[in-house]
Amino acid sequence: MSIVPDRLPLGEEPPSLADERETVRELCRSLGDLVRGPAGRATRVVMAAGSVRVEVEWPVGEAGSVVPSGEGNALEAEPTGEVLRAEMVGTFYVAAEPGARPFAAVGDVVAQGQQVGIVEAMKLMNAVVAPCAGTVTEVLAADGQAVEYDQPLLVIAPAEQEE
Numbered sequence: 001m002s003i004v005p006d007r008l009p010l011g012e013e014p015p016s017l018a019d020e021r022e023t024v025r026e027l028c029r030s031l032g033d034l035v036r037g038p039a040g041r042a043t044r045v046v047m048a049a050g051s052v053r054v055e056v057e058w059p060v061g062e063a064g065s066v067v068p069s070g071e072g073n074a075l076e077a078e079p080t081g082e083v084l085r086a087e088m089v090g091t092f093y094v095a096a097e098p099g100a101r102p103f104a105a106v107g108d109v110v111a112q113g114q115q116v117g118i119v120e121a122m123k124l125m126n127a128v129v130a131p132c133a134g135t136v137t138e139v140l141a142a143d144g145q146a147v148e149y150d151q152p153l154l155v156i157a158p159a160e161q162e163e
Contacts, residue, residue: 025149027047028088028089028148028149028150029149029150080137080155080157081134081137081138081155081156081157081158082131082132082134082155082156082157082158083152083154083155084116084128084130084131084152084153084154084155084156085150085151085152085153086119086128086141086147086148086149086150086151086152086153087119087126087128087149088119088121088126088149089121089146089147089148089149090119090120090121090122090126090146090147091119091120091121091144091145091146091147092117092118092119092128092141092142092143092144092145092146092147092153093117093118093119093120093143093144094117094139094143095143096118102143103115103116103117103118104116104117104130104136104139104154105136105139106136106137106138106139107135107136108135108136109133109134109135110130110133110134110135110136110156111130111133112130112131112132112133113129113130114129114130115127115128115129115130116128116129116130116136116154117141117153117154119147128153128154130156131156132156132158132159133158133159134156134157134158134159135156135157135159136154136155136156137155137156137157138154138155139153139154140152140153140154140155141153141154
């Protein structure tokens, strides 16, 4: 990925809105790969492209190892079922408001297209919907947790796999 400087050289045209959107998607994918991969000793990463700047910080574990925020050990074993992933960077909510019943909890049967959460991005509430009918087997993201693009949120055992 190429990093675009904050200021364009004289005579160079600024990127189009479509180019900037693709740049943001690419940054989010790269950060998602970084979060899911071995983080080594890095505790903070800053990426910038044009006017877009993304910062990610990991807490340091007891033995000095870096633990990606919100991921913990949830992905060490590959989940079985349909993994529902964040389609954008934002804040994940399990319910419509604090104290309300979650849209979906472990053990709940959901229909395809049913709302199972919310990702708030730039003050907009974006519905997170089930990609298939089935039973929620895991909720991988906590209520109010900051999530990255493509980060696993829930696991749903499809209806045809249930017995």
